[in-house]
Amino acid sequence: MKKRLVAIMLVSSMMLSMAGCAKNGANADEVKKNESAAFDGKLEKNVTIHVLENDTAIEKGYFKDLIDAFNKKYKSKGIKAVDANMDQYSDLAKDGPYGYGPDVIYQANDVIMKYAQGKHVLPLPIDKIEGHDKIPNCAWKAYETKVDGKTYTCGVPVNVQAPVLYYRKDLLPEDWKEKWDKNKDNIPDMVETWKGMYDFSIQRHAEDASKYGYMKSINDMYFSSGFLFSYGGYIFGKNNTDPTKVGLNAKESVKGAKVLNQLASVMNEDCIDDTITTNAYSKLGDGTYFATMSTPDMYSTFLSEIEKNYTGLDKKEAEEKAKENLVMTTLPTLPESGDLTADSKKEIPTKSMGGVNGYAISSYSKAPNASLLFVEFATKYKMIKKRAEMLGIAPARKDVASDVGGTSQQIYTNLDKNNIVLMPSVTAVSQIWTPGQTFFTDIAKDAFRTDADKKYKNLDDYSSGLDEMCKQISEAIKTLK
Amino acid sequence: MSKRNKLDVAVTYTLLIIVAFIFFFPCLWLILASFSKSGSIYSFKGFFPKSYSLQTFINLFTDTRMYNYPRWFLNTLFVATGSCLLGTFLTILTAYTMSRFDFKGRKTIMKSTMVLGMFPSFMGMIAVYLLMTQFGLINQLWGLIFIYAAGAPMGYLTQKGFFDTIPKSIDEAAKIDGATNFQIFTRINLPLSKPIIVYTALTSFTWPWSDFILPKLLLKEKNLYTVAVGLMSLDETQFARFAAGSVFIALPIVILYFCLVKNMVEGISEGAIKG
Numbered sequence: 036m037k038k039r040l041v042a043i044m045l046v047s048s049m050m051l052s053m054a055g056c057a058k059n060g061a062n063a064d065e066v067k068k069n070e071s072a073a074f075d076g077k078l079e080k081n082v083t084i085h086v087l088e089n090d091t092a093i094e095k096g097y098f099k100d101l102i103d104a105f106n107k108k109y110k111s112k113g114i115k116a117v118d119a120n121m122d123q124y125s126d127l128a129k130d131g132p133y134g135y136g137p138d139v140i141y142q143a144n145d146v147i148m149k150y151a152q153g154k155h156v157l158p159l160p161i162d163k164i165e166g167h168d169k170i171p172n173c174a175w176k177a178y179e180t181k182v183d184g185k186t187y188t189c190g191v192p193v194n195v196q197a198p199v200l201y202y203r204k205d206l207l208p209e210d211w212k213e214k215w216d217k218n219k220d221n222i223p224d225m226v227e228t229w230k231g232m233y234d235f236s237i238q239r240h241a242e243d244a245s246k247y248g249y250m251k252s253i254n255d256m257y258f259s260s261g262f263l264f265s266y267g268g269y270i271f272g273k274n275n276t277d278p279t280k281v282g283l284n285a286k287e288s289v290k291g292a293k294v295l296n297q298l299a300s301v302m303n304e305d306c307i308d309d310t311i312t313t314n315a316y317s318k319l320g321d322g323t324y325f326a327t328m329s330t331p332d333m334y335s336t337f338l339s340e341i342e343k344n345y346t347g348l349d350k351k352e353a354e355e356k357a358k359e360n361l362v363m364t365t366l367p368t369l370p371e372s373g374d375l376t377a378d379s380k381k382e383i384p385t386k387s388m389g390g391v392n393g394y395a396i397s398s399y400s401k402a403p404n405a406s407l408l409f410v411e412f413a414t415k416y417k418m419i420k421k422r423a424e425m426l427g428i429a430p431a432r433k434d435v436a437s438d439v440g441g442t443s444q445q446i447y448t449n450l451d452k453n454n455i456v457l458m459p460s461v462t463a464v465s466q467i468w469t470p471g472q473t474f475f476t477d478i479a480k481d482a483f484r485t486d487a488d489k490k491y492k493n494l495d496d497y498s499s500g501l502d503e504m505c506k507q508i509s510e511a512i513k514t515l516k
Numbered sequence: 517m518s519k520r521n522k523l524d525v526a527v528t529y530t531l532l533i534i535v536a537f538i539f540f541f542p543c544l545w546l547i548l549a550s551f552s553k554s555g556s557i558y559s560f561k562g563f564f565p566k567s568y569s570l571q572t573f574i575n576l577f578t579d580t581r582m583y584n585y586p587r588w589f590l591n592t593l594f595v596a597t598g599s600c601l602l603g604t605f606l607t608i609l610t611a612y613t614m615s616r617f618d619f620k621g622r623k624t625i626m627k628s629t630m631v632l633g634m635f636p637s638f639m640g641m642i643a644v645y646l647l648m649t650q651f652g653l654i655n656q657l658w659g660l661i662f663i664y665a666a667g668a669p670m671g672y673l674t675q676k677g678f679f680d681t682i683p684k685s686i687d688e689a690a691k692i693d694g695a696t697n698f699q700i701f702t703r704i705n706l707p708l709s710k711p712i713i714v715y716t717a718l719t720s721f722t723w724p725w726s727d728f729i730l731p732k733l734l735l736k737e738k739n740l741y742t743v744a745v746g747l748m749s750l751d752e753t754q755f756a757r758f759a760a761g762s763v764f765i766a767l768p769i770v771i772l773y774f775c776l777v778k779n780m781v782e783g784i785s786e787g788a789i790k791g
Contacts, residue, residue: 090751094582120737122749133649135736316753317556336753343554 079402085119087137131399138400143390144177148460151189156395158187190393192431197389202326205360233375236301250324253479256471261387262291278463284501290373292497299482334427389455470507555756572756588746598661603668603720611675678712714779
């Protein structure tokens, strides 16, 4: 009896494991076939491509327009694009191998390159992309990876994500042209220079204790690191490709840290943690804050929060009024001296950390050629222009950026002039966030400590703080390699 | 009532009111927040919203382009009802078998299930995910129902305790009269077990109703989300929608609870007589 039982158990476990192998084997074959046969120009027929877009594009109706236009054009070829209907931050590395991931994904360069390192996305024949030469090299580089000495590009840049300044035009002082436009260039000083913003923030809060000028969570590494870059700091050596060298403390980056501390001193204690990151939309909307820093894709969110405060107007009127009063612009300039309390003799541009969002094609797609066709279609001049107009994003294509003009063009120019430092496409970048956040949190806290308790009293103190942060990052990279 | 007794009652009631208020306050806050006109947590006047409106609830059910709450609600209802029916059936059968029949390995199975029940359910999530991919049950609401129902009999001990309280002499008498085991179960024991069936059904319903980890793991498509997963996916500016969704999801369970609470209390206490 016992022998029989053991035999049955053995046979059952063998069958189960064989069933499992068969399924895995099939997957592996498919992947291999896809990789070798990828982009052979033979369009797959009667296929449905699942596209994972970002929520704003879906919410504002751009994505529907895009897939409708694509489906209309390629109906005769039996290719159909649909919404992957998944969370915008779904993990391709987890779902893709089991056949549940999308065919085409729209993501930031650091996410796509993380997938590229795990071979979850395909290297693309970028010469087939219509606007190939219209996209700056630095944007393409964000999607490049080197394997066995060869360079592969795993994504097509669509829009540039970089910090921008949002402010309320209607909250400017009535006499700003006389008192807040020293160089008479018709741009208010508070949105032209950080020194102006600092002074205005003090004045606004002094006039009404419940109101503030500039407000932003200082602990946010993505937004705060730009102040270090502006004075010579950098993330990794060799153009952000060598994680053995961490350079956030390089050159005069201490000045950037000091500026952040001075900006924190004109805010309230909410700047120490994430509070302002989450409440900035409604607080800018109700006029508590005059300005904040965010990314261009949040424009519509700020707009709708301002609209909510216009009671007594119909939706269209409220929308128009909000559009008139909300301004999105590039970041103000910094004083070369690194001191917001003193008069500035020379201004320097504010650099910022940024990213390039773009399309990539999953390695697990059963229709790579049709997916490529979709990416080609979605990155054509017409669609990128429509995207920029509907979503207010900053396009990575030079021709669209100059046609759209305004902030989009300024952001493109900043990218081209290397004032936007793209997030490194190496996995070690994941180790910079926590030590960075700890340091910036401490700087923000210091603004609210009593004079006796202050930790950062001079530039040397900031310098040791930065050194400690870089040391922590280097150790984390070495340990978790 | 003596003066001392009156004081006792007053102190007891005061304490009870304070404790009730502490527990009720977060619920009250969430309910009021769901009616907030501005929809933002940061525009509150102190703890409570400045002005109230039904707009958030209207948006919850009409503005479904990004967040299809009605669909999530129906998905949750489907999963919870399916798990409740199948889970209750399996649990009652397991408990009845363990209570009424003596067979080889019974004690070992009972001990094993008790030990296995001590491990948290999320421990095997990766294995569950891999198994579900092999069975093709990712992105299937039925997949969830199967897992919940299959796991439900692990908690059969309360039900077994209840069946143990029904005298076996009734079964023996029925057997002498020629009844089969199936007839004894369906015609004698089941009608006597209404309270414990209600209790089992209610607990089998509430767990999938509010579970987050398993649906998050197995459901990839937004249209298949349950309410718990859907609410977690809301944008950070959608606080009022989150509050309204949370309040509305509590309604059916509260109604169900008040309808069945009498039976449930009986079920728990009777099942607890003998363990």
